Amino acid sequence: MNRIICALLASCLLLTGCVKQQILDRVNLFIVSAFDESNNGKIELMLAVPQYPTGKPGSVSNELLSLSGYTSSAIRELLSTQLDKPLNPGKLSVVLFSNDMALHGLKDELDVLYRNAYYSRKMLLAVVDGNSQQLLKAHFSSKEEKGMYLYTLLDTNIRKGILPGQNLHEFEYALAGKGLDPYLPLLKLQHDRVMISGTALFKDDQYELSINERQSQLMKLLMKDMKQGILEVKLDENTYLALENVGSKVKYRFTKNADKDTITIELAIKAKIRDAASLPVLENELERIKTDIENNIKESEMALIELFQKHELDPLGLGDFTRGHVRNWNEKDWKKVYPAMKIGLNVKVVLTETGIKN
């Protein structure tokens, strides 16, 4: 009996050939895909498939394929009829959505990404100001593959840099969660260069409002502790000061009042003066400059918070923060309270160094 079992078990080794093989050289991996709105409810999907020309090691070009249809999976299937090797979506790392598409809501497209096991949760998403296919068609990266270029662009500026952005998991977290709204970086094509021109703020899954780079940077300051970035502060009519952030800390505080609850945001920035623009940085002047900086930052941050409140957007997750401090919090009541809520902000700046010259 045991001998039979051994023989049967050994024969199972032959089964390893039964599953569909996927060899890296024999599939087409794509890193970036772009979604656009097409007419009568269709979507247009463009993939940039990297091609490695033979005989020229190190060089890579992109083959752009696009088609329109109703579901992205079916479009991908159809696109593979234009290619010699099968398409494999396992490496998809950047997904671009056009302006119009984001305005109408991204829920359906994102559902495809969450639902399939072969997509990574660390995939980066972005909204394109304009047509996303046009952006992909532009010659913005001569040396690198377009997908990798966009990935590193977003990665360095958002995950490691000063601008806010969310990956697939974080976007879903903010979308599904109550009391916070998602946001994505906004890409723009300018003279054949791709640039991050700000942040697209979403209400539910629909693109609602855009803010520029400076506002985005201020928004990120309110969201997480940072150790990078230059802040430009206006002191007088034409005196500008550049501060390097060497460590900012942000903390939300909740105060319960009888009639109205308030949230106070404490922002403490440790900074070095980098660019003093012929301003005499004297010891006795320093205190005055510091207060000026604090007031200036506070003013622009408050303007931003008021903008959020006016549009009933909550990218900072203040609703979610309140949920943690109030019993039986519910979203409906919060939405009524939020636009008129009193949100305080205390900015504290510590100037550590003024450079190597007085």
Next chain:
Amino acid sequence: MIPSVNERYTVSPFLLFVIIQSMQFGLRILFMAIKPIELAGQDAWISVLLSAFSIHLVIWMMYRILNHNKTDLIQIHKLFFGKWAGNALNLFFILYYLLNAAHQIRYFIEVIQVWVFPDIETWILALVLLLLVYYIIAGGFRVIVGICLLSFVNTFLFLFMLFTAPYFHFHNLLPILNHSPGEILEASRALTFSYAGVEILFFCYTFIKTPQKSEKWAHLANISITILYLAEIIFSLLLFKQEQLSTEIWPGLTKYQFVQFPFIERFEFIGASATLFRLFPIVCLCIWASSRIMKYTFSVKQSKVLPFFLLAVFVAVCLIPNRIGIQFVQRWLENIGLHLIYLYIPFLFIFDLIRTKARKTA
């Protein structure tokens, strides 16, 4: 009447820790966080502690019954309820364990079909797995325990959960105690399925060298599993929004999607395949227990009945067509497990007490 196991086939008491832990752990860890968090939200960890406490009580009761009668449940059934009723109860346990084994195997195959090989046939994988199961069980109880010990390695995969740490939101744990006691108890009830499996103690009791000394290991196993479950629940709370979690099917595997190494782009393939280590102990112990019950209930040789049981499990696995079928079987198992642990075992315990009282007075 009471058969004693040859000392050659017994295992040390501390190995009971391994047996009970691997019997409880299983593939459930992949989805165990969803239900309690849906019911009790950020207070689900209280439910875990409540469940753990109640299981400790159940383990204590089981030891009182077993130590008092000095034999396993198969004989206790006959002793308590006579030949016919006792055998009927034994038969019920056989079916329960076979169903459990079939469910576990089908669940594993589903995970593989969704995550790794979408086009693999159910029966091929089931056949390969069951052949291996036969090989292990034919080696005897000590080999099964060895496999349990080997599967322990899989627990270290748990450390990869820390890769998700950059996405933790600690205020998801606030406010504490925002749910009613009813909701927390309901979540505890949902957790019972994750703790079911301790009843294997009833059947492997006689295989432990000094069974009276093994009680602390059973409790330690439960403590260790509680720590793992607490970690799983808390990590799930920190990583996901509660609304987001209820749309996930296997949050345990989704967490592996955050793991990335320069040489392994997609760690979840390893994570999904490694659940095999959690599958084998349960399936082997279940089929072993049911064949052992068969041996003493109907006096047939264990090795004769084993191929038939494996065939039955194989057919059952192939007959569960899809996710809906799996969920259906799972609901059955949940119900049986709940009643087994919180009704049947206390009932046996009280029955045993009354029986001894009656004997003394008589």
